[in-house]
Amino acid sequence: MRKLNFFVGLVLAAGLAGAATAQDTVKAGFIYVGPIGDGGWTYEHDQGRLAVEEAFGDKVETIYQESVPEGADAERALTQMALSGADIIFTTSFGYMDPTINVAAKFPNVVFEHATGYKRAANVSTYSARFYEGRAIQGLIAGHMTKTNKIGYIASFPIPEVIRGINAAYIHAKKVNPDVEFSIIWAYTWFDPAKEADAATALIEQGADVILQHTDSTAPQAAAEKAGGVITFGQASDMGEYAPLPRVSSIIDNWAPYYIDRVQAVMDGTWESKDTWDGIAPGMVKIGEITDAVPAEVKADALALRDAIAAGDYHPFTGPLNKQDGSAWLAEGETADDGTLAGMNFYVEGLTAQIPN
Amino acid sequence: MDFSAINPTVLIASLMVASTPILLAALGELIVEKAGVLNLGVEGMMITGAVCGFAVAVESGSPWLGFLAAMAGGAVLALLFGVLTQLLLSNQVATGLALTLFGLGLSALIGQGYIGIKPPPVGDVNFGPLADIPVLGRILFRHDIIVYFSLAMVAGTWWWLKSTRAGLILRAVGESHEAAHALGYNVIGIRLAAIAFGGAMAGLGGAYLSLIRVPQWTEGMTAGAGWIALAIVVFASWRAGRVLLGAYLFGGVTVLQLNLQAAGLAVPVEYLSMSPYLITILVLVIMSSDRRKALGAPASLGRVFHASS
Amino acid sequence: MIRLERRPTPSRLWAAATPILAVVLTMIAGGILFAILGKDPLEAIRTIFWDPLFNEQFASYSRPQLLVKAGPLILIAIGLSLGFRAGVWNIGAEGQYIIGAICGAAVGLAFYPMEARWMIFPLMVIAGGLGGLLWAMIPAILRTRFNTNEILVSLLLVYVAEQLLASMALGALRNPEGGGFPGSRNLQQYPSAANVELISGTGMHWGVAAAFIAVIVAYVLLTRHTLGFQARLLGQSPRAARFAGVSPNRLVLICMAISGGLAGLAGLFEVTGPAGQISIDFNSGYGFTAIIVAFLGRLHPIGILLAGLLMALTYIGGELAQFMLGLPSAAIQLFQGMLLFFLLAVDVLSNFRIRIGRREVA
Incomplete structure (x- = not known):
């Protein structure tokens, strides 16, 4: 089965460049720059991974590797993850940019998602938040x-x-x-x-x-x-x-909506390379609750600004x-x-x- | 640019807080090195103390139990180093480095359930009206108890090394373990005690970070403080009083750098961050080139002792 | 009562047997750790020690990667071991590694985009080695001139080098086409400066080749050349060394030069090869890990070669265990720490005999 997928992947890569066929189950990999216990950047990416698991249940398997230094180790981590049969791999730090591109070239049947970078390929998308x-x-x-x-x-x-x-x-x-x-x-x-x-x-x-x-x-x-x-x-x-x-x-x-969306695309066979820079509207950037320490009119002002940005009526x-x-x-x-x-x-x-x- | 915004009083008060973790760890390492042992695992012991203290403080609701647990945790880890280097005679440099690796891993595992939690607060010591004395009140009478404890430990360590019999024996062990052994002192026992003390102090320093200064638990939160503590011991030429000076100098440069930035001055951050290390090297050179005065480094530092012959 | 009795000469049998014993002990202790974490201990151990070498899916890729990971460790450790034998404690290899990388990369980037590999790459190699060597000369000269402790100076210079690295990644060497992000141009994508695989698919790049050459040269030096003899003599008995006409100062300078130069080379080969660019956290602790490798290898070239490969195996196996079994990276770190402790602990058996009972009155 794996072999078959591989060949299908190769053929498609030659023709459609990166698009995969629909599949029942997806293996999604994540490469983190810090420990998931950092309470910040990596922690939130891992929350996104957990949301993917929750959303798809048995149909998805997620794997991750934390504290991967940028550079030589990243390229190896990515390659090993691709070899282990991952269908989609999220590389969640800017410094993974060149390793992601390099490894993606070697695995045309695996798709890659690189956070905050600017280099793309047929099977490499980039995403970032506004x-x-x-x-x-x-x-x-x-x-x-x-x-x-x-x-x-x-x-x-x-x-x-x-x-x-x-x-x-x-x-x-x-x-x-x-x-x-x-x-x-x-x-x-x-x-x-x-x-x-x-x-x-x-x-x-x-x-x-x-x-x-x-x-x-x-x-x-x-x-x-x-x-x-x-x-x-x-x-x-x-x-x-x-x-x-x-x-x-x-x-x-809030990476969860994007991660779920992209894993779904792999599942449906509709994944294609693109550049995503999402803000408040799709929910990639969330504004945490404004507490009562803020006067009501200021809070209303802030919420109005948020809604205007979300609606596309206003650009900061x-x-x-x-x-x-x-x-x-x-x-x-x-x-x-x-x-x-x-x-x-x-x-x-x-x-x-x-x-x- | 507005230098008037920098208030020297406040600067001193905040550098005292910033320096306390490295001061505690450096005092511990001072005793260890005075006993002739070089333990490079300070970072590992600090972070273990940070997590042990945090976990126990959160579970028990008492920061004081947390501090005790931190000291215990640091000491246990240090004794691991002690057993390896003193009883099994392994190389101290390599063992110390391995200890850091071990401590970083262990602390991250213990700390997994403690991310994003606020520990029980530790208040400042209440000196009543003393705290309101201009300038001095802010510098001297508005800190938490650990800051005072660290200062007391500087004085205590100085006095203990200089004036007590036990301090003399410790120094003798560090200067020449063969001679101390010949005089009938238990070299290994004394060194193990010193190593455990060093671990406890490093653990306390770590807990000061996780319970008071930051306060939160995150992996790798000591961010190199243990290595700075090692440098301070050298800077201090193995004297307690100068450890205080060194720690405050290191803390002071960091705090000053941040304050200059806050005042709007474009500071070359990297070069300023280098300066304490360069100063330390300079101090080392000056001290060691003056051959009339003893450098202060214990003569047996880092050497393996085996009482076979 | 249990006590240790020094062997007249280190036991060859135990010297060979102790590493195996240590690995077995680590597997037991690590197995317990993994079981506590709720993982199958046997599977975890197999993933760490077996899969990188023999797993069908990975091994063809992971085996060469062992060389890539072990190369710089071995290269640096070989350099350090000579000094350690002589009692010259360079523990700042991390700093020399960084400076080597910066100097080499700076030379390469200065020529960008000129194409002249026959000239540029060799120049970079020289600059890298020289950079590390000169950085190591600071503690060396301070020791010979002012009797300043080289352990401390070389360690302090690591922090200075790290700050320089950050400054270079953000300033002088920053990629002008990098969108303002820190980090230099990727040297792998600059043919004249790239440290490429010599034989495709084997992981053998110039750095690995240099490591193997260093092992051989060190072996010859140690067994056949007076320098190796002098180093050992100085380490064991500084006094006897002086009577034998060894100049301690000269030896300190030579040892530091060799260790610094090799560390610098390792940095250069890493920045032009696997890492590809100067970035803020380009250094990932090779200089410190190499100290451990040197001791695990008993300061012997062949031992270092094996120790370097073993360390690389735990790194790569640990990575596999992370994403295949979901083990946290902290558990792997702890496991490596245990392995080192056991290796250091059992070493006692090759130098000492364990005697049970009271000491007989002689």
Whole structure:
């Protein structure tokens, strides 16, 4: 049976490039960059895997490998997983991009899904989430809620994804509160709870009363709780254990709908390579419950913004917007194109800090 | 850029908190190395302490039981190293590295059920009106008990090594185990005790991270703190007082770096992060090139002792 | 009472038997661990030790991968072992590995996109080896000049190297066409700089070849050359070594140069081959694991070769066990830790005799 599938796969790969035949059962593999116990990025991907198991029951078998370093080990992990008979493999970190493409070339009958990358092939799709949509809502709440007009932002690495989030939050904070200022700390890590706690403390001590974070641990939440009078937002997961204060809302990575959809496509034989960049509307980005610590009118404002983004009536990057150096970027009513957003390496006008390097 | 936003008082207060885990672990390692044993497994013992402390604190509702459990967990793991290196005479460098690997795996397994949970809180010690003294109140009288404990341990370790008979024996064992053995001291017993103490202190340092400083449990949460503790012992040239200085310097550079960023200064983060290590190397060179003064490194450090002859 | 009595010379029989004993003990202890985790212990052990070598589905791929994984470990460990014999403790191979990779990659990227493999790749190899060597010279010279402890300096320099790596991945060596993400160009896709498989499908790349050559050279050096003799003498009895005319300083410099150079080469071959690019966490602990490999191999070239392959086997078998049996990676880490402990523990049997009963009065 396996052999037969293999040949069918080869033939189809030659002709249809990547599309598979319909099948009764699917084996789905996941490669994780961190441990599933990280409580953030990898944890949420694993929640997506569990949702796939729940949705398909006996018809799906999922396998995973955690803490796979990017680079040489990733290529081996992927190959072994493909050899073990996986039909679809999700590679859930940017650094798996080249290994995914390499291995995909060797296994034309297996389909691959690479998160946050930009290289595709006949049997490689890419997917990512428009987290900046959630950041816009955070920015709006933050702008309303700050009393010191100083918002602290714990950033990880100076890459487009993070810069985009800072810009989206700033634009919407500024819109409701023209006096708002952002203090940004680059932690140079995705995950170092102790450092994140120190960063949050430093920001709070310097007058920030809202902390936004683009790192995955709850350490900043705890620091804010200890300091008192500071609000925060959950990142990657809901961090509901810190609600209603300091955590007033959150951005949740919700991969489940996408994973279920793609596994279903393999099952139906309708899978094809595509680039997915989903936001709030399809549910890939979820806004965690806005707690009662937020005044009702602010909450209504935030929910209206969420609904407008979801309905496609509003784009978080809508002109007029200038770049930090004052040069024009978007004219009145113009919205940013995905290409610019994907490679964003500049701040918008009003932010005072410099991007490192 | 607004440097006035950086308040030195607050900076000192927060660097004290940031440094406490590495200070505790480094004090433990100091005693171990003074006994002539090099245990490179500090990271493994710290993370084991972090998870043991967290699990017990959550299950029992008492952070204090958690701290005790962390010390026990760290000590048990350290004794594993002790048995291997002292009784079975394995190589200390390799065994210490294996201990780190072992501890990281063990802690992740124990911690599987404890992700996304808030541990029972630990409050600051209440000094009443003292806490409101300007400047000093903030630096000295608004911390949790472990910060004070770590400071007391610095003084205690210093005094114990310098002024007690037991401290003298420990140092003798570290300087020349043959001589100490000839004098009738139980070299292996003393070293095992020192190793267990080192493990307990590292475990406590880890639990300080998981129960107070962060506080949460996540895999690999010590993120290299154990290695820094090792560097601090060297930086301190094996003296308790300088361990304090070293730990606060390391913590201080991190906290200062973050504060400078928060104030809007574009800091070359990587180069600043390197600086404590470079400073430590420089200190080492200066100390060791001055031949009139003893370097302070125990003469038997890392050497295998076997009382066969 | 149980006590240990030092053997006049290490037992050959036990030296050969102890690794097997350790593996058996690990299988028992690991089996218990896996049973506690609710997995079939026999199946788990078979997956880790048997499947990478003989499983129908995987083995044709996994067997060559053993070489790929073991190559850098062996190369670094061989370099370290000479120093360890002489009592020169370079535990900063991880840093030398990183610097080797950075230097080699920088040379390669400087030529991009020029096509001249006959020149560029050899230059990169030289730059990689030289980079590691020079990085190792820092602790070496500090020791010979200022008597500074090389264990500590070489370890501290690992952190410095890691920071440099992050800075390079984000700054100087960042791929200008990489969409702003950290990481350099992929050297595998640059024919003049790629470290390709020498014989397709075997996993043999230049790094693995270098590792094998290092094993042979080290063997000859150790058994036939005065350098090997001097190193052993210095390690066993520094005083006797001085009487025999060995210059400790010269030997420290040579040992550090060899270990640093080989670690640098390992980094270069890894960055141009399996890893492909400089990235923030390019180093995955080979430099530290190699220390363990060196000791498991009893500091002997053949032993190191076998120890490196055994470590690689547990890595790859562990990966298979993860996704085939759903074992958490933490359990694999723990299992490896146990294996190392047992290997280190049973070593006592080859150097000592266990005597039960009181010591006789001589």
